[in-house]
Amino acid sequence: MTETESPTGSTLTIGVVKETKPGERRVALVPKLIERLTRRGLKVVVEPGAGAGAQLADDVFTEAGATTGDAWSADIVLTVVPPSIADIERLKPGTVLIGFLAPLTNTDEVAAMKKAGITAFAVESIPRISRAQGMDALSSQANVAGYRAVLLAAQRLPKFFPMLTTAAGTVPPAKALVLGVGVAGLQALATAKRLGAQATGYDVRPEVAEQVRSVGAQWLDLGIEAAGEGGYARELTEEERARQQQRLTEAIGGFDVVITTALVPGRKAPTLVTAEAVRGMKAGSVIVDMAGETGGNCELTDPGKDIVAHDVTICSPLNLPAEMPVHASELYARNLTELLELIVDTDGKLAIDFSDEVVAGACVAGRDEEVN
Template sequence: MLAEPQPLSIGVVRESAPGERRVALVPKLVERLVKRGLRVVVEPGAGAGALLADEAFEEAGAELGNAWGADIVLKVSPPDKFEITKLHFDTVLIGLLKPLSDVDGIAALERSRVTAFAMEAIPRITRAQAMDALSSQSSVAGYRAVLLAAERLTRFFPMLTTAAGTVPPAKVLVLGAGVAELQALATAKRLGARTTGYDVRPEVAEQVRSVGAHWLDLGIEAVGEGGYARELTEEERAEQQRRLTAAITKFDVVITTALVPGRRAPTLVTAEAVRGMPAGGVIVDLAGESGGNCELTEPGAEIVAHEVTICSPLNLAGEMPGHASELYARNVTELIELLVDGAGRLSLDFTDPIVSGACVAGRARKDS
């Protein structure tokens, strides 16, 4: 008599990267996958950093065991060299794998014949919005960046009227208008600061205003034919930087997150701008992993230069592991459900732009 086929297994491993407290799946999403007939195996202690006990995973239908031996292994941070050796031939790996910066790691996965899907490589299309881990984790980082700035600033964020006089609100400038930046603007506004946003794309001014912030207009237009943005000339770029530097000196807090995938982050905050900021001011530079947007940034460190505190945390989302894990787990679950058919079997359709776009290593991708 033929044995019944085993259900597809999903492995949730414990993160080993320093300071990484997130977990790739949470109990409420375990329940969702188990209802689909999938087997979820959780490495003991995988959720400890996010204060999720092993018992919570078991109550949701998971089992504790060797998660590295599962058919699909879930991670947050990229696996290190030792962890890659734990992955079986033809394992499917899903995680934030840094495909553009961790070239050696992707090559090691390729050599191990692992099929790897990078959450940050999922195409930015409407159908993939629920899988957009970059946006979900950026939202957390933008929120945390403001709290970090408020803690380091030597003044109040909100305006206060007291018997001793009126304290004016802190002035906060956020450079960029992406998910992290808009969340930062909204959070700073809730804390009572006077908020201002800036982006090289003038068409996002309304998004900045939609969260109650002012728009920083440097007076340089980059609109070309048909309303499309045109490339600035060298002279215009120099003038833009000069005007931005002058503007930065008027703010108590500057938050910046500009990243260019696979390249060094652009310098937006010059040493001259730092020198001109008020004493006790704060810069939170979220682009430290790519060198930073501030000329004086030391990635991963907190320094004081010209009486201004410059913070460059490398994993702010990992500092709020509860909600960060929940959001990431939803992104991952949506991808898993795309990769698994109605019968609970792995079905990698590389004609699907989401599947092909997110796959950064694997024989199936090459052979398609």
């Protein structure tokens, strides 16, 4: 256990920076959570304009008890997206940095944090255990992404999602398939179902079938299982993958909408929708590939773009949570606040306890220095 006051011995400051990545509209803290921090004697400094993308003007933050100013020089800096090396160089030694830090892929950035003497907590690395659920930013943002993926699919589909009964006849509900049933996939299934589609889920982990059914969706059984650790699927063998692809390819032709969410942390996303599968779909069908950032689950995906191939629209949005910044920020801010409450004691002093598996698991830089 290490108890540290801020360098000047005064109140610890929490910095809320303005995100520097283009298109990022989220902000790491929202006004309604500031009181939970100031109550502990913490001071919140918000970079001017930090909340603009999430419809939060500076004065809404200051009315809630924050000040505006240089958030990058705070004792604890909160970010949404992984900071660039230039961003990291703006931090003073000893800073505690908390945010999405992409530790598995952004290895140069993590090295820069270590070199700069930063103690960094990556929300991606928080162990997915019951006690840490409230800090699970991957889940909160995946919830947003899954919901938005369905809105995008519904918007692109030239058909109704719900069944419609009119005086001139009936149109059947759209058929939506969600591949990969984690938090995003489950929210996508629930949203598609809610909007009136006939929703079907598929995952290589058979244990999620019950969750799929719990939101009123059907389970697509392809007869291939690959349960893995930490809630992610293990990688399939080559033979399994070939069988999976063949059966999926056959099944996909029956759906109007396919939403793919299959991610393997730190690796290229698996291909689930082949070019052949796309060719087998009806004209006007829609694929939303949520794995575009790591190459995509569809063979024809062009990351970040909407394309039309074989009369099928293939969308690859790269940052769906940023499209719904008010609630995405609010949920994320709650996650960070819970984590903050774990590393700051009730007197507002840093109390980083590396014997706590959540704290230890989340820390991607600065632990060695603490231990030495």
